[in-house]
Amino acid sequence: MEVYQINDLERLTGIKAHTIRIWEKRYSIIQPSRTDTNRRFYSGIQMRKLLNVTTLLSFGHKISKIAALTDEEICRQIELDSLESGTSHANAGYINDLIACMMAYDEPGFEKVFSAAVLRMGLYDTMLQVVYPFLHKTGVLWSINKTVPVQEHFASCIVRRKLMAAVDGVLPSQKKSKSFMLFLPPGEWHEIGLLFADYIIRSNGYQTIYLGQNVPFENVAQMIDSLSVSYLLTFFVASRPANEIANLIKDYALIAGNAKLIVAGNPDLLPPEKSLPANASYMLDVAKFVELLNNGNK
Secondary structure: OOEEOHHHHHHHHOOOHHHHHHHHHHHOOOOOEEOOOOOEEEEHHHHHHHHHHHHHHHOOOOHHHHHOOOHHHHHHHHHHHHHHOOHHHHHHHHHHHHHHHHHOOOHHHHHHHHHHHHHHHHHHHHHHHHHHHHHHHHHHHHHOOOOOHHHHHHHHHHHHHHHHHHHHOOOOOOOOOOEEEEEOOOOOOOOHHHHHHHHHHHHOOOEEEEEEOOOOHHHHHHHHHHOOOOEEEEEEOOOOOHHHHHHHHHHHHHHHOOOEEEEEEOOOOOOOHHHOOOOEEEOOOHHHHHHHHHHOOO
16 A cells, blocks of 8 residues: 655645645545554545645635535546636646556556647647656655656656657658757666657757667767767766766767767756867757757857
């Protein structure tokens, strides 16, 4: 059985532990179990209910009104509000629903939520406003050991599949002025950011050469020798020593030749931008990357 402490709920939902305790006492929103030492703990069902309560709060409902609803009524109200509300209010519901589906290994439910968000706002905004915040919350869950890698892999594989289908649906490149080689360095397996970049580039009409995950350095060098590309794009997400990342960036910049190297990923892992080679730059903002595609500025 999934077991959560009250600080776990606080970190995941954003609701302060003090407030959760008040809701328990005043409204009986959820009722914790107790350990032999009288410490609160909560089940996965209770955690998911609190996520739903948070979603209704984001739609503007009062906690006193929410507390009077059954679990089924809460779910129906979320569906109604999601249909009627503006996009920004619906996003919290999408994110919480994705988390709940991930934890229950509910693939049809996960796909339904993902598709509903894409239908409402398109894939680009869904990735930025729903999927990335969802992945951040997933990281919070993982850090408190309440999701295991298999749950994270379950969710990321669905997102990867959706992105790959979207990339496959983009018409062939028409613009020849820029081409991009996309790859992940050795030891890097988190492909969602790279796939999303591939989708953005192709959607803007440019050619990509997609090499994928965990590409040996010598393979990238061979490809550059045999092909003419304008940009190399790579991500650093996995934790590794800072000097190792800095050296890899220098090596990629060196073999890039006249091409430009674009580096993205976890900013906490990346060396200072001022230390980058002349033909390398960071892409830490998706909007700026789209601007690069549109006007060709670095």
